[in-house]
Amino acid sequence: xxxxxxxxxxxxxxxxxxxxxxxxxxxxxxxxxxxxxxxxxxxxxxxxxxxxxxxxxxxxxxxxxxxxxxxxxxxxxxxxxxxxxxxxxxxxxxxxxxxxxxxxxxxxxxxxxxxxxxxxxxxxxxxxxxxxxxxxxxxxxxxxxxxxxxxxxxxxxxxxxxxxxxxxxxxxxxxxxxxxxxxxxxxxxxxxxxxxxxxxxxxxxxxxxxxxxxxxxxxxxxxxxxxxxxxxxxxxxxxxxxxxxxxxxxxxxxxxxxxxxxxxxxxxxxxxxxxxxxxxxxxxxxxxxxxxxxxxxxxxxxxxxxxxxxxxxxxxxxxxxxxxxxxxxxxxxxxxxxxxxxxxxxxxxxxxxxxxxxxxxxxxxxxxxxxxxxxxxxxxxxxxxxxxxxxxxxxxxxxxxxxxxxxxxxxxxxxxxxxxxxxxxxxxxxxxxxxxxxxxxxxxxxxxxxxxxxxxxxxxxxxxxxxxxxxxxxxxxxxxxxxxxxxxx
Numbered sequence: 477x478x479x480x481x482x483x484x485x486x487x488x489x490x491x492x493x494x495x496x497x498x499x500x501x502x503x504x505x506x507x508x509x510x511x512x513x514x515x516x517x518x519x520x521x522x523x524x525x526x527x528x529x530x531x532x533x534x535x536x537x538x539x540x541x542x543x544x545x546x547x548x549x550x551x552x553x554x555x556x557x558x559x560x561x562x563x564x565x566x567x568x569x570x571x572x573x574x575x576x577x578x579x580x581x582x583x584x585x586x587x588x589x590x591x592x593x594x595x596x597x598x599x600x601x602x603x604x605x606x607x608x609x610x611x612x613x614x615x616x617x618x619x620x621x622x623x624x625x626x627x628x629x630x631x632x633x634x635x636x637x638x639x640x641x642x643x644x645x646x647x648x649x650x651x652x653x654x655x656x657x658x659x660x661x662x663x664x665x666x667x668x669x670x671x672x673x674x675x676x677x678x679x680x681x682x683x684x685x686x687x688x689x690x691x692x693x694x695x696x697x698x699x700x701x702x703x704x705x706x707x708x709x710x711x712x713x714x715x716x717x718x719x720x721x722x723x724x725x726x727x728x729x730x731x732x733x734x735x736x737x738x739x740x741x742x743x744x745x746x747x748x749x750x751x752x753x754x755x756x757x758x759x760x761x762x763x764x765x766x767x768x769x770x771x772x773x774x775x776x777x778x779x780x781x782x783x784x785x786x787x788x789x790x791x792x793x794x795x796x797x798x799x800x801x802x803x804x805x806x807x808x809x810x811x812x813x814x815x816x817x818x819x820x821x822x823x824x825x826x827x828x829x830x831x832x833x834x835x836x837x838x839x840x841x842x843x844x845x846x847x848x849x850x851x852x853x854x855x856x857x858x859x860x861x862x863x864x865x866x867x868x869x870x871x872x873x874x875x876x877x878x879x880x881x882x883x884x885x886x887x888x889x890x891x892x893x894x895x896x897x898x899x900x901x902x903x904x905x906x907x908x909x910x911x912x913x914x915x916x917x918x919x920x921x922x923x924x925x926x927x928x929x930x931x932x933x934x935x936x937x938x939x940x941x942x943x944x945x946x947x948x949x950x951x952x953x954x955x956x957x958x959x960x961x962x963x964x965x
Contacts, residue, residue, distance in 0.1 A: 489796045492517055492621055492635040494609050495642030498530070498585065499764030499781035501592035503639060505544070506789030508599035510901055512796050515633065516601050517623065519608040524593065529667060529743070530585035531693065531701045532775030535570075536864025538577035539885065540786045543898040543937060546591045547577070554583025555696035568859060575865055576885045576895075582693045582701070585778060604633070609647040612638060614758045636796050639761045639788070641781070644748065646766035652757040658750030661771055664711050668722045668742040669699045673735025681730060688728035699740060702726065703772060717744045747771045749820050755809040763788055768816035770823040779864055780819050784812050790901065790935035811869040822861050869938060876942035883933050887924040894933065897921055903940065903959055904933045907950060915952025918959070932959060 489512060493504045496518035507514040533541075533550065541547040558579040559569045570579050597603075606626035613620045619638045623631050640648025649656065672692075681692040687707035694700050704725035722742065723733035751768040755761060764781030788808045794800035860866020871880035885895045889909055897904050897919065905918045908928050913920045918932070930950050932941040940959055943950065 488636070489513060490515065490635045491792060491796060492619070492633055492638045494518075494621075494638065494640050494648050495646075495764070495766065496520070496593075496603070496605075497641060497643065497764065497781075498588050498592060498778050499785045500639075500641035501589060501596050502540075502544075502782055503641060503763060503785035503789050503792075504601045505592060505596040505599050506785065506901065507793055508596065508601045510790070510793035510797065512793050514601050515604055515635070516596065517604045517607050517609065517621075517633070519606065521626075522603070522605045524586045524589050529745070529772065530588075530775070530778035531582055531695070532779070533581040533583055533588065534775065534779045534863040535573055535575045535577040535580070536867070536882070537779040537782050538581060539575060539865075539895060539937060540782060541588075541591075542576070542885070542895045543786075543935075544595060545899050546595060550583060550588055550591050551581055553587040553696075554581045555694045556581055557693070570859065570863070573859065573863060573865065574884055575863075576893075580775070580863070582695060584695060588778070609642070609651065612648070612651045612760065614652075614760065619759050637759045637761065637792060639763060639792070640766040641762075641764045641785070643765045644750070644769045646762065648760060649752060649762055649766050652760050654752050654754060654757060654762070656750045656752055658748055658769070660746050660748050662705060663746045664705065664709055664713070664715070664744055665747055665772070666702075666704045666717055666722055666725060666742070666744050668702045668719070668736075669695070669740045670702055670719070670722070670736040671698060671738040672700055673737065674732075676730075676732075676734055683729050685729050685731075688725050690726045690729035692726070692730070692734070702736070704729065711744075713744050713746055715744060717742050749823075751813075751816050751820060755813055756805060761788065761792075761805065761808065763812075767812075768820065770819055772823075776819050776823050776862065776864075780816060783815070783864060786936045787812055793901075815867050818861060818867070822858075876939075876944070878929070878931060878939045878942040881939050883931065883937055883939050889922040889924050892921070894921075895937065898933070898935060898937060901935050903935060905950070905955070906931045906933065911950065913950050913952070915950075915955070918955070930954075 491507055491512055491514045493500045493514060494517045496516050500516055504514050504516045538547050541550055556579045558571050559567060608624045609621055610624050611622040618634055618636050621633045621638060623633055625631060638648060640646045642648055676692055683690065689705045691703040692700050702722055704722055706725045706728065719736060719739050723736050726733040748769050749771060752762055755767050763784040765777065767784065770777050791804050791808055795802055795804055857866060865882060868882065869880040883894065885893050887893060900919065902919050905913055905920045907913065907920060907922050907930050909922045930943040931939055932955060934940045941955055943954065
């Protein structure tokens with residue numbers, strides 16, 4: 477094992493995060509930045525794999541990376557796309573997104589992982605590589621995790637809480653007895669990173685014809701990611717794959733293979749739709765693919781996992797640092813489980829449109845594309861779901877309409893942006909210019925314009941509390957008391 481995992485009692489406030497993919501890296505980094513002793517357990521040896529399936533980072537995820545000072549770095553490694561052309565007849569323009577990141581970013585998952593790993597290391601995360609979880613036991617004040625090292629030797633790690641971010645075949649999920657209901661939706665999906673002799677007309681090319689579907693997008697380094705599926709080639713994942721098969725699928729779906737050559741990676745896999753019925757069992761929580769898996773349509777899988785981590789991190793830090801009760805962790809499942817379910821529906825809907833074959837389903841696809849293209853409200857909602865910026869969390873009855881909503885990266889009176897201020901990992905209270913907060917424990921900033929709303933922003937960029945008017949200031953008694961305590965480390 478590498479690193480120095482805690483082997484003492486769970487009273488030491490430590491957290492074990494199992495799985496060093498993007499979700500685990502972001503969560504561990506957030507916890508360590510908040511002063512929580514955290515060990516990231518990974519059964520693979522050290523090093524970031526360049527064989528990854530995810531390649532799209534959406535606007536809401538870029539905002540979360542911005543709140544950690546990483547977005548600009550990641551964007552430099554990828555290709556920005558501000559419009560998509562789907563199924564030959566629908567153009568999606570992203571430039572109107574109400575976000576600093578009014579586009580999507582095509583970038584390999586490993587580039588995202590590199591940035592998150594550097595941050596985690598810098599924040600003080602301990603790493604236990606080549607360490608496989610074989611079981612766990614929960615107690616009243618902690619969790620003991622059984623592990624096996626690379627040499628086969630058994631051991632134990634203890635922590636106050638454990639988070640499984642260990643993927644579709646999660647050992648953590650299995651250890652707490654949670655099922656993973658769902659089904660395989662599509663078999664023998666092929667992926668490849670290739671060079672092209674001819675550049676496609678559109679930066680992102682998607683189409684489905686008859687029995688074939690294909691998608692091509694640039695990484696920005698001379699390689700393109702190709703995803704394809706051919707109904708007539710329904711074979712096991714173990715079936716050998718060569719470039720000729722990928723080219724043939726592209727020709728069937730797109731009418732052209734663009735002279736594909738020099739494949740640096742090829743893979744065949746099946747696509748599942750599954751979701752755990754719960755994201756929390758006592759002191760064990762799930763996030764990312766351990767909690768939900770989706771079809772690759774829409775590129776929402778990695779993004780949803782990263783947003784799980786952003787939601788859970790500040791809550792878990794507040795609990796283990798003694799600033800909030802354990803009940804706060806229940807809001808993680810209450811907020812993120814519905815989002816995971818919605819992503820299952822939207823990604824599944826996209827892939828079913830791509831798989832359409834009968835005259836009726838083809839007609840339905842054409843009609844839906846027409847509706848999205850013509851009706852702005854429908855298009856806005858669809859884009860909001862895929863990019864993540866349209867999701868909101870439930871608000872208490874009688875709360876201000878902004879509570880639970882995503883807060884955009886607004887300009888502040890001192891010239892800063894909100895998401896720059898959120899990099900401290902604390903609650904931020906935005907007040908009208910000239911108003912004061914009569915209390916302590918909350919970071920206070922002011923709107924750049926004449927807005928009169930008082931708005932308390934959670935560390936993950938969602939509104940926790942708001943008031944329509946302030947009458948010159950906000951008293952500590954106005955803001956729910958627990959929020960002030962959450963923001964203190």
